[in-house]
Amino acid sequence: MAFVVAIAGTFVFGFRAGRYARHLRWENEPIRPWMSVPFIAHTHHVPPDVLFRAIGLPPYEHDRRPMRAIARAEHRPVDELVRDIEKALADAGHTHPSLAPPKGP
Amino acid sequence: MGEQILALLSQYGSPVLFAAVLVASVGVPLPITLLLVVTGSLVSQGAMRFWAVVVLAVAGSVIGDQIGYAIGRWGGAKLVTRFSAFLGGPARLDQVEAKARHYGAPGVFFSRWLVSPLGPWVNLATGIAGYSWLHFLVWDVLGESLDAFIFVALGRTFSDRVLELDAVTGNVTWTLVALLVTVLLGWKLFSYVRKKS
Numbered sequence: 001m002a003f004v005v006a007i008a009g010t011f012v013f014g015f016r017a018g019r020y021a022r023h024l025r026w027e028n029e030p031i032r033p034w035m036s037v038p039f040i041a042h043t044h045h046v047p048p049d050v051l052f053r054a055i056g057l058p059p060y061e062h063d064r065r066p067m068r069a070i071a072r073a074e075h076r077p078v079d080e081l082v083r084d085i086e087k088a089l090a091d092a093g094h095t096h097p098s099l100a101p102p103k104g105p
Numbered sequence: 106m107g108e109q110i111l112a113l114l115s116q117y118g119s120p121v122l123f124a125a126v127l128v129a130s131v132g133v134p135l136p137i138t139l140l141l142v143v144t145g146s147l148v149s150q151g152a153m154r155f156w157a158v159v160v161l162a163v164a165g166s167v168i169g170d171q172i173g174y175a176i177g178r179w180g181g182a183k184l185v186t187r188f189s190a191f192l193g194g195p196a197r198l199d200q201v202e203a204k205a206r207h208y209g210a211p212g213v214f215f216s217r218w219l220v221s222p223l224g225p226w227v228n229l230a231t232g233i234a235g236y237s238w239l240h241f242l243v244w245d246v247l248g249e250s251l252d253a254f255i256f257v258a259l260g261r262t263f264s265d266r267v268l269e270l271d272a273v274t275g276n277v278t279w280t281l282v283a284l285l286v287t288v289l290l291g292w293k294l295f296s297y298v299r300k301k302s
Contacts, residue, residue: 036115
């Protein structure tokens with residue numbers, strides 16, 4: 001039984017690794033609350049000041065606070081900040097996973 | 106907890122990296138591969154320096170591994186009894202000790218970077234088996250150096266795709282772990298069938 005589970009595990013994880021590897025160059029990085037604004041700007045190839053302005057902060061590239069800490073300091077929900085960032089990225093011409101239309105079957 | 110560590114790494118950098126790899130090497134489940142890949146991305150952004158973070162990551166993980174080894178080696182009879190019960194009795198523990206002494210070097214080296222989820226268990230097992238501390242240290246430093254170099258370099262190269270890269274490397278690691286288990290169980294099954302016939 002354990003042998004069968006191990007074989008199944010090998011195929012499942014191998015398949016998943018292949019699927020993620022295929023997407024490596026095609027999908028934009030999702031935005032997570034642990035990411036800082038310069039980090040998001042880097043992963044989406046936009047200048048950080050565009051994103052700082054989108055969330056109503058003065059551009060400061062050495063501000064490495066995560067989105068969660070900014071949300072706490074600004075007394076705003078982190079989801080709202082993420083939405084503002086996503087909108088700024090979309091305006092800058094980027095297709096974001098959460099903004100893209102759902103894929104067909 | 107993983108997200109909090111990543112947030113702290115983003116904000117405070119090196120000290121968080123050092124502390125996280127140290128406690129993860131002792132056995133606390135943290136997303137260390139993602140942490141190293143994100144560190145590589147931060148290097149690419151100019152927020153950290155490549156060789157400095159590699160050295161720091163190696164130092165933290167080697168110290169953590171030594172703690173794991175020391176717990177196994179000098180953790181007392183209670184730990185050994187519990188571990189031998191987990192393995193199936195004192196006779197089985199003797200077999201494991203003999204194997205750990207025989208395969209100690211590749212076991213320690215590959216569990217640092219290729220099948221890293223096994224790392225903390227290997228630390229404990231080699232300590233309990235009384236595997237030479239000097240040999241453990243040498244293979245540990247070599248393996249951890251390769252681990253830190255590979256994942257920080259990958260993070261620096263794919264600095265804009267860290268989450269996807271982590272998903273790929275994570276699944277590759279678990280594929281290798283599952284393959285290793287398949288080969289071991291397959292070999293046992295084959296030996297059993299051959300003995301019976």
